[in-house]
Amino acid sequence: MSVLDFARGPAFHVAIVIFVFGICWRLVGIYLLRWHPDYSRPRRGGLIGGGVHSMVMRSLPPHELEKHIVFQHVSGYGWHLAYFAAFLLFGPHIPFIRQFLGFGWPTLPNAWILALAAIALTLLLVLLIRRMVNPVLRALSTSDDYISSLLTMLPLITGIAASAHLQLLGVRYETLLGVHLLTVCALLIWFPFGKLMHLFLTFPARFQAGVLLQRKGVEA
Amino acid sequence: MAAERQPIASIAVAVEFDSGNVPLLLNELRHALERLLEEGTVHAIDLRAIPLAPGEEERLLAALGAGELSAVLDAQGRSEIRETAYPGIWCITHHDPAGTMIGRCIEVTFMPALLASQRPDVVQGLERLRNKL
């Protein structure tokens, strides 16, 4: 069985099963955790509005701190948007997505995708180096951070290499394509067990915080 | 009521577009012509070896045009040796006995080798002439 056949077949099969299993485990596990009963009366109504408000406001930095975190802020949004655009707006990816969603959408020319992917990879590398060099970040970082960073970058690197037919180290195109899929499998397998879960947890967490704050009558 | 017969819509099959090969090839021929004059080196381009988009080969040959001399070779099918509008640039097309084109070459030379009489053929011809007399 070639690398590509293995990646498209058994490897991906196992990876997606683990991914779904893991996501359901984590999400159900979190949402079934005990809530402390709140015996006080709510100060305000419009809890859902409050939740949405917090979700939006917490995605933007507070004005007072902006000038200290503008680099982190811009590069963070930058690489996330470029990464997702490179994944979702690349023509050959659409049949992959259509397998699960049942529909596709218009895409961008390949040259744009290559540019977006290059931007995403550059920003990711810069942020990784910053994490390793900055003493505060280094002290805060765990193995989860580094593993998640690496597994996020690998599909990008292998995707660019395959797409540009770079023939890394004399590796043939179809093998590079298989390796690209295997890095996606690795990302899917790791996903539920590390900080990448923030994809599913960030906005619900902000919403929940907003609901609680609205209940308490806090202007935030 | 009988259903109206709809004509089959025309389906555009071939797509004519430019890969930009024609100017590149013409420049290659220009350089080859310069070398022919300066050093006497010959050059040949096998058109079958270049993936030309549909219509590009025609555009290249149209750009080269036709010169004053053309010769027809009848050996295992017809072959055409034609000087283009640029002396020194020849277009040689080979066909098999069925008329299928089996090769096309652009040669940059003072005289393509195929035009000259070949020694073994001359030897054989002399033999035949001697037998006749």
Added chain:
Amino acid sequence: MNPTQQTVAAALASRGVSRRGFMKFCATTASLMALPPSLVPTIAAALENARRPSVIWLPFQECTGCTESLTRSHAPTLESLIFETISLDYQETLLAAAGSAAEEARRAAMKANWGNYLLAVDGSIPLGNPGYSTIGGVSNVELLKEVAKGAKAIVAIGTCAAFGGLPMAHPNPTGAVAVSDIITDKPIINISGCPPLPVAITAVLAQFLVFGQLPELDVHRRPKVFFGQTIHDRCYRRPFYERGQFAESFDDEGAKKGWCLFKLGCKGPTTYNACATVKWNMGTSFPIEAGHGCIGCSEPRFWDAGGFYQPLSTTRWGGWEQLGVAAAAGAAVGAAAALAARSAGKAAKAQEKSS
């Protein structure tokens, strides 16, 4: 006179081919082998002295498509001219003799050219039960081993001989294998394709004629001249791929405009062959130009690659039922974990109250 004693040039001359005709033959052979025109004098000199090689062609578990591909024309072509300059001493479809006379011809050719003949094979070899495919009562595997012993090199023609092909497709009922799975001590060249481009077959024979050796091969032992580039890299529809213009179904606007067929399952990116440049039916067209995606017929296991209409970026992921089970199992584990956390929390709180 043993036909293999004659030089190629003499063989052509005896067919009434003039020197000019011979030069034309050399020029078109160079083009065939994708050699630069500057090598034509070298080819001419080589053919002056090259002896006609003996070729024995054995058909095994095949559909005869490879022979058909090669001999499709009714009029003499360059392919047939090359074919005639070799001494084809045994080929079941083309041989006039039949039965024991044919087998005798084969044995005589083998004996006369021992160690120097080229063995051409098409079709896979069944190992499950040798009786699945026999010639004159002799199983394919036995015949292959016998004839391979005295061969200088083996040319596996077609994907069946090169990689196992259709007979080897799941579930491989006959236990079909490729030539290279059985013969390991002779140089083997694979000319894959279902069928292979006729020019690829004759070019290898021409290379053997001219240089007396086999051309440069890739990792799958295929001549790099024809199998060094993917269809995708030579496809005239590539600009549409790069611009993101794909046909979504076989009769939509994109298909009519000749857009890229990636989403309709084209395997061009992972298929190495020369169809996009050399094309079929003497340069008429090739599958993509006709509107159908490449099926990857020159690659190993192409029949089991997931489906001709499944795009390369799709995967075999097991289906929704399996994911449903995985989700349910995950939810169950999550619920159990949450319950354990809750009861642990309750116990801790109770302990806090009592202390």
